[in-house]
Amino acid sequence: MVSDLLPLGGGSLLLAWQLKDKHVLIVGGGDVASGRIESVLVADAFITIVCPSQGLHPLTKRFIDRSDRITYHDRVFAGPEDLAAVDMVLTAIDDVEKSREICSLCRELKIPVNVADIPESCDFYFGSQIRDGPLQVMISTNGRSPKLANLIRKRIEQSLPEHAGDAIEKVGELRAQLKERAPGVGGDIGKRRMRWMIDVCTSWDMEELALLDNAMMKRLLNDGWEKNTVPKLEEVGGRERRTPTIKPSGSVIVPSVIGFAIGAVSVGLMWWTRR
Numbered sequence: 001m002v003s004d005l006l007p008l009g010g011g012s013l014l015l016a017w018q019l020k021d022k023h024v025l026i027v028g029g030g031d032v033a034s035g036r037i038e039s040v041l042v043a044d045a046f047i048t049i050v051c052p053s054q055g056l057h058p059l060t061k062r063f064i065d066r067s068d069r070i071t072y073h074d075r076v077f078a079g080p081e082d083l084a085a086v087d088m089v090l091t092a093i094d095d096v097e098k099s100r101e102i103c104s105l106c107r108e109l110k111i112p113v114n115v116a117d118i119p120e121s122c123d124f125y126f127g128s129q130i131r132d133g134p135l136q137v138m139i140s141t142n143g144r145s146p147k148l149a150n151l152i153r154k155r156i157e158q159s160l161p162e163h164a165g166d167a168i169e170k171v172g173e174l175r176a177q178l179k180e181r182a183p184g185v186g187g188d189i190g191k192r193r194m195r196w197m198i199d200v201c202t203s204w205d206m207e208e209l210a211l212l213d214n215a216m217m218k219r220l221l222n223d224g225w226e227k228n229t230v231p232k233l234e235e236v237g238g239r240e241r242r243t244p245t246i247k248p249s250g251s252v253i254v255p256s257v258i259g260f261a262i263g264a265v266s267v268g269l270m271w272w273t274r275r
């Protein structure tokens with residue numbers, strides 16, 4: 001968490017906005033719009049795209065052809081009538097004046113809007129994204145440097161634990177089964193559920209959690225939750241993923257022997273010439 005010292009400020013609110021079955025209007029169909037379409041489709045929204053067909057990026061065309069969640073209009077933005085029953089607007093057009101006009105209309109109607117390239121016309125910014133199944137990481141520089149956000153994303157990607165997405169998926173299923181077995185919101189049952197889930201997540205490795213199948217979950221709940229303990233992977237019928245042991249092959253050994261020999265010879269030569 002951030003510092004508990006005041007003053008706080010100068011940032012933005014980080015959220016995971018739930019867009020399922022909401023209606024998103026995307027004005028423009030070029031390169032930037034194609035990225036927006038992908039981000040919005042991941043969130044299970046319905047999309048209306050307004051853009052003349054000659055301006056469509058190949059990726060946008062493919063999305064339009066393949067997704068039954070997209071309605072496409074081959075024309076320019078028509079005016080306020082395009083904003084009826086819309087929950088969010090994203091514009092990615094090469095026309096700054098039109099973008100500003102669309103932004104004003106959205107603000108009058110209190111529809112959240114993002115205008116690619118014009119920060120002051122954005123109610124929210126996009127960020128650089130990492131996705132691994134249900135794991136979502138967004139890197140934001142709050143408008144300061146999108147390119148650095150992109151570079152930081154690549155570094156974070158390399159440092160994420162393997163199997164994190166699978167582990168989260170499986171823990172999600174386990175939590176759902178636990179809530180069915182021990183239903184109720186809040187109170188003592190809520191506290192006990194939370195305590196046990198924390199113990200499971202902290203006692204098992206990410207890799208082990210990713211191995212959970214239905215039978216193992218059942219045993220984990222029967223032998224673990226019911227007895228207020230956390231069994232080990234083997235105790236619920238799981239077996240560790242065998243990581244292949246890498247034996248040094250001849251081709252690895254030979255260069256290292258040669259390298260060692262060259263090193264020894266050059267140290268010897270240095271010693272000899274110094275004398």
Ligand SMILES: C[C@@]1(CC(=O)O)C2=NC(=C\c3[nH]c(c(CCC(=O)O)c3CC(=O)O)Cc3[nH]c(c(CC(=O)O)c3CCC(=O)O)/C=C3\N/C(=C\2)[C@@H](CCC(=O)O)[C@]3(C)CC(=O)O)/[C@H]1CCC(=O)O
Pocket residue numbers: 035114115116117118119122124125126127128129139140141142143144145146147148149150153
């Ligand atoms: C993260 C990412 C997400 C996405 O758009 O999907 C994103 N921009 C990305 C790339 C990118 N954009 C630009 C470059 C050229 C290099 C550079 O300028 O750095 C590159 C790099 C590239 O193309 O490699 C040009 C640019 N961008 C903005 C302006 C206007 C301005 O700053 O005034 C200008 C023109 C500046 C000028 O004219 O000089 C504005 C915005 N861009 C944002 C998001 C929001 C702030 C996000 C944040 O700060 O965290 C914000 C405020 C609004 C918004 O669009 O939501 C995506 C990387 C995704 C990835 O690769 O992972």
Ligand SMILES: NC(=O)c1ccc[n+]([C@@H]2O[C@H](COP(=O)([O-])OP(=O)(O)OC[C@H]3O[C@@H](n4cnc5c(N)ncnc54)[C@H](O)[C@@H]3O)[C@@H](O)[C@H]2O)c1
Pocket residue numbers: 027028029030031032033050051052054055056057075076077092093094095098116117146
């Ligand atoms: N925020 C970012 O990350 C970022 C990065 C690069 C570029 N940009 C900016 O985003 C904007 C879009 O970039 P792009 O590369 O996708 O451009 P692009 O030229 O590929 O696409 C623009 C699209 O807008 C359409 N269009 C123009 N006027 C329209 C209107 N009135 N109604 C409907 N559609 C209309 C065009 O037909 C075209 O398809 C540009 O202003 C660009 O500078 C932003």
